[in-house]
Every structure is written in C-alpha cells, then in structure tokens.
Amino acid sequence: MDFLTSHAHDDLQQSEQYQSLKGRLHRFLLNMVEEENVNPGDWSHDQVRDYVEAKIHFFIADQRLAINRREVETLVGDMIDELLGFGPIQRLIEDEDVNDILVNGATQIYVERRGKLLKTPLRFIDDAHVLRIIHRILAPLGRRLDETSPMVDARLPDGGRVNAIVPPLALDGPSLSIRKFRKEPLRAGDLLTYGTLNEPMLKLLRAAVRARCNLLVIGASGAGKTTLLNVLSGYIPPEERIVTIEDAAELSLDHPHVVRLESRPPNLEGQGEVNMRALLRNALRMRPDRIIVGEVRGPEMLDMLQAMSTGHEGSMGTLHANSPRDALSRLEMLAGFAGYGGSEFTLRQQVAAAIELIVQVGRMQGGERRVLHIHEVTGMADNNYLMQELFRYDPTRQEFMQTELKPHNPKLQRQLQAEESQTAPFVASRYVI
Ligand SMILES: Nc1ncnc2c1ncn2[C@@H]1O[C@H](COP(=O)(O)OP(=O)(O)O)[C@@H](O)[C@H]1O
Ligand SMILES: [Mg+2]
Structure with a gap:
C-alpha cells in the first residue's frame, strides 16, 4: 500500500485516495477527541500539533499504511486545519497575498492572488465537508444555511465578506465565495x-468630489468599484458629514465624520428586514451632507436620485453596468421595479439632472484594474441622454486617452480652476529659488 508516494506533492492533495484517507483520519481524530473528552480548541498550537502527530502515527501503524515523512507532515497540517480552522481553505485565509477564495463544490478551490485568478491544488473531501466548513464560518455570525434558506451573504468579523449558496440552488455542490478584508485598503497612490488610472484622471475625479458632483462608479463584479469609491470618498472635505449605506459593509473611508449603516436580512421567522431603501430614507433624517450607497441595486435608487438633487449633492454610489449608457438604462430599470409612476421623459430628466459623472472600472485579462471611461452627463435632448467622454482607456495601445472635451459642469470647472490657481504660486516660487 504505497499509493501516496506515487503522487507529486500538489497532486497528492487532489487525489481521491488522499481525500479518502484524510476523511477516515478525520473521523478517527474526531472519535478520539470525543472518547478522550479533550478540547483541542483550548490548547496551544504546539499541543494540538503533538496530539495530532501522535494520533496520526498510531493510525498509520494500526492500519499498516506505507506513508513517507513528508506526506505525514501534509496530513498533520491538514488535520490541524480541520480541528482548529477552516479545513483546506485555512492556509488561504492566512495567506496575505490572497484576496478572494472561491470554492465551487468539493473539488475546485480558486483564489485571486495579486489580481490573478488561479486554481489551487487544494480540495475538500466531499460536499458534506464543504458544508461543515461553511457552517463553521457562519455559526459565529448567527447566520444559517440549509435547504429552506440556501444562500447567505454576510460580513466576517474582520470586515471580509462571505457568500455561500448550496444545493438545490447551486447545481454543482455547495459554493463559497470569500472576499478577504484588506488590512490596508488601497489608496489613491496604490491605484x-x-x-488603474493616471494623474490627470485622478485630478479630475478629486475635483469632482470636492465640487460636490454626484458620481456613479460602474463596472462588473470584482472590477474594483468599491475600492475606487472608497478612494474617492477620501476627498470629501473633512468638515462634511457622510452617511454610508451598504448591504454588507465594505467601505472603510479615510474620513473623520462617517456614520455607517448596514441593511439587515429577515430573521428566521421572516421578520425584521431592514432594506437599503428603508436605510436610505432614515439616512436622510440624519442630516447628512452626502450619502454614499455601497451598491445601488434596488428601489433605493429612486430615493438616491432624489437625495442627489435635493441638498445632498456630492453623493456617490456603485452600480453594476457594462457602459455609461448601460448604467443610465439600468437606473431606469431599477426605477421601474421600484414602481416609479411618472413618464419616461420625467424619469430621464431626473436621472440626467442627478447623475453628473460616471466612472467605469474594469478588470483586464491579466487581472489589472483600469478606469475604462470617465463620462460626464451633460443633460437631455429629444428624450435622450447627452453625455461626453472626458477620459478613456485604449486597450490596444494600453494607455489612457484624454479627449479634447472640457467638463461642462460649472461647479467642476470652478473647482478645477481654483485648484490650478492654488498650485500656480507654488510652482512659481520653485522657479524663484
Ligand atoms: N485598482 C485595483 N488594483 C488592484 N486590485 C484591486 C483594485 N481595485 C480593487 N482591487 C481588488 O479587487 C477585488 C475586488 O475589488 P472591489 O472594489 O470590491 O470590486 P467591486 O466593488 O467592483 O466588486 C478586491 O480584492 C480588491 O482588493
Ligand atoms: Mg463592490
């Protein structure tokens, strides 16, 4: 019985034989823990390692398995992760280079590492094993997952996000998506x-935020919308009061005066839900200068439009959309879902009046994030939106292009001028010296 030695290290953990051995060993260990009435959760890491090593050696001898030393080490590490942590994904959770952990059923575990999506050699024993780990993640959050409520989206205690969806909704086994919290959120300098963008683009966006332009960051999921919104919010003058509204709080604003609100799903009895719209309405009573909506995806969109055009200028949010024009039609669609009663014309007028700037971000093939478009919404003509492009990314030349067009928006023009004239004397005095 030397089946384990025939595998290279990475293949080892993928192989069915290893998984089956691991499954048996895991059950054996759980039985021992129960029989001996011990609680490894209370022990030091070294104590757990000694315990696990001793039991594994006993198991190997008892079963007469031919396993080499390195394989024993792998087993010991895996079993410690099973007893104390989150099984096969524990090491990914500890790995600082990993942003996202994506589990598609028992046999596929992907990570995003430095912007790139990669398949790992890791796997779970079977679907039940994935479920056990999902339950272990969710239990301290007070969230449950079963056939009657087969999906959960929640925030981890450290600020990360977890989404789990299981059969019958997930067809290929329980799926888990973890977006880890960055201890150091990306700042403008990182971008x-x-x-992700160049100096002139950042300058324009910074001026737009300071000038209180209403702004939407759009793009696909994972494109970097929240990250950019976070950076842009940092340009809100410190004397202003911000209220943020999110489904799962992710924003970590670099600002002294922020009130963070997070929506709440219904409880087990189906009660107590507080949705984004209710939060937004409440936020309006909190005397905010600006409102930031983490992700606009429902009827709160109508209230956001209203806030943007009535005293809360400079509000911002993200939206799933594939182009600036698509973003505007999505807003209309959301308004429709929200039961908007007016005509298409008045809705468009409202949208065109409220949204001033649309910034699209995208994830390139190699994993880099780019600001693909900066569009200014300039108004309406013949029931159509008027927009002009100020910047775009040219994927063939792999560079950012500034168009010849200058912003129409008077607030933005004034701000840009003010910033120009502020830097002028500084530059001049440098020449004097
Ligand atoms: N400009 C960027 N460069 C590199 N990585 C980024 C950038 N923006 C975001 N990321 C990373 O991409 C992942 C998704 O970012 P996020 O802003 O949450 O996307 P979205 O809100 O569009 O879903 C995060 O792990 C984040 O750290
Ligand atoms: Mg986001």
Whole structure:
C-alpha cells in the first residue's frame, strides 16, 4: 500500500485516495477527541500539533499504511486545519497575498492572488465537508444555511465578506465565495502605481468630489468599484458629514465624520428586514451632507436620485453596468421595479439632472484594474441622454486617452480652476529659488 508516494506533492492533495484517507483520519481524530473528552480548541498550537502527530502515527501503524515523512507532515497540517480552522481553505485565509477564495463544490478551490485568478491544488473531501466548513464560518455570525434558506451573504468579523449558496440552488455542490478584508485598503497612490488610472484622471475625479458632483462608479463584479469609491470618498472635505449605506459593509473611508449603516436580512421567522431603501430614507433624517450607497441595486435608487438633487449633492454610489449608457438604462430599470409612476421623459430628466459623472472600472485579462471611461452627463435632448467622454482607456495601445472635451459642469470647472490657481504660486516660487 504505497499509493501516496506515487503522487507529486500538489497532486497528492487532489487525489481521491488522499481525500479518502484524510476523511477516515478525520473521523478517527474526531472519535478520539470525543472518547478522550479533550478540547483541542483550548490548547496551544504546539499541543494540538503533538496530539495530532501522535494520533496520526498510531493510525498509520494500526492500519499498516506505507506513508513517507513528508506526506505525514501534509496530513498533520491538514488535520490541524480541520480541528482548529477552516479545513483546506485555512492556509488561504492566512495567506496575505490572497484576496478572494472561491470554492465551487468539493473539488475546485480558486483564489485571486495579486489580481490573478488561479486554481489551487487544494480540495475538500466531499460536499458534506464543504458544508461543515461553511457552517463553521457562519455559526459565529448567527447566520444559517440549509435547504429552506440556501444562500447567505454576510460580513466576517474582520470586515471580509462571505457568500455561500448550496444545493438545490447551486447545481454543482455547495459554493463559497470569500472576499478577504484588506488590512490596508488601497489608496489613491496604490491605484496610480498599479496603473488603474493616471494623474490627470485622478485630478479630475478629486475635483469632482470636492465640487460636490454626484458620481456613479460602474463596472462588473470584482472590477474594483468599491475600492475606487472608497478612494474617492477620501476627498470629501473633512468638515462634511457622510452617511454610508451598504448591504454588507465594505467601505472603510479615510474620513473623520462617517456614520455607517448596514441593511439587515429577515430573521428566521421572516421578520425584521431592514432594506437599503428603508436605510436610505432614515439616512436622510440624519442630516447628512452626502450619502454614499455601497451598491445601488434596488428601489433605493429612486430615493438616491432624489437625495442627489435635493441638498445632498456630492453623493456617490456603485452600480453594476457594462457602459455609461448601460448604467443610465439600468437606473431606469431599477426605477421601474421600484414602481416609479411618472413618464419616461420625467424619469430621464431626473436621472440626467442627478447623475453628473460616471466612472467605469474594469478588470483586464491579466487581472489589472483600469478606469475604462470617465463620462460626464451633460443633460437631455429629444428624450435622450447627452453625455461626453472626458477620459478613456485604449486597450490596444494600453494607455489612457484624454479627449479634447472640457467638463461642462460649472461647479467642476470652478473647482478645477481654483485648484490650478492654488498650485500656480507654488510652482512659481520653485522657479524663484
Ligand atoms: N485598482 C485595483 N488594483 C488592484 N486590485 C484591486 C483594485 N481595485 C480593487 N482591487 C481588488 O479587487 C477585488 C475586488 O475589488 P472591489 O472594489 O470590491 O470590486 P467591486 O466593488 O467592483 O466588486 C478586491 O480584492 C480588491 O482588493
Ligand atoms: Mg463592490
């Protein structure tokens, strides 16, 4: 019985034989823990390691398995992760380079590492094992997952996000998506370093935020919308009061005066739900200068439009959309779902009046994030939106292009001028010296 030695290290953990051995060993260990009435959760890491090692050696001898030393090490590490942590994904949770952990059933575990999506050699024993780990993650959050409520979206205690969806909704086994919390959120300087946008673009966006332009960051999921929104919110002058509204709080604003609100799903009896719209309405009573909606995806959109055009200028949010024009039609669609009663014309007027700037971000093939478009919404003509493009990313030349067009928005023009004239004397005095 030397089946384990025939596998290279990475293949080892993928192989069915290893998984089956691991499954048996895991059950054996759980039985021992129960029989001996011990609680490894209270022990030091070294104590757990000693215990696990001793039991594994006993098991190997008892079963007469031919396993080499390195394989024993792998088993010991895996079993410690099973007893104390989140099984096969524990090491990914500890790995600082990993942003996202994506589990598609028992056999596929992907990670996003430095912007790139990669398949790992790790896996779970079977679907039941994935479920056990999902329950272990959700239990301290007070959230449950079963056939009657087969999906959960929640915030982890450290600020990360977890989404779990299981059969019958997930067809290929329980799926788990973890977006880890970045201890150091990306700042403007990082975005410049990574080439997500260039100086002139950042300057324009900063001026737009300071000038209180209403702004939407759009793009696909994972494109970097929340990250950019977070950076832009940092330009809100410190004397203003911000209220943020999110389904799962992710924003970590670099600002002294922020009130963070998070919606609440219904409880087990189906009661107590507080949705984004209710939160937004409440936020309006909190005397905010600006409102930031983490992700606009429902009827709260109508209230946001209203807030943007009535005293809360400079509000911002993100929206799933594939182009600036698509963003505007999505807003209309959301208004429709929200039971908007007016005509298409008045709705468009409202949208065109409220939304001033649309910034689209995208994830490139190699994993880099780019600001693909900065569009200004300039008004309406013949029941159509008027927009002009100020910047775009040219994927063929791999560079950012500034168009010849200058912003129409008078607030933004004034702000840009003010910032120009502020830097002028500084530059001049440098020449004097
Ligand atoms: N400009 C960027 N460069 C590199 N990585 C980024 C950038 N923006 C975001 N990320 C990473 O991409 C992941 C998704 O970002 P996020 O802003 O949450 O996307 P979205 O809100 O569009 O779903 C996060 O792990 C984040 O750290
Ligand atoms: Mg987001």
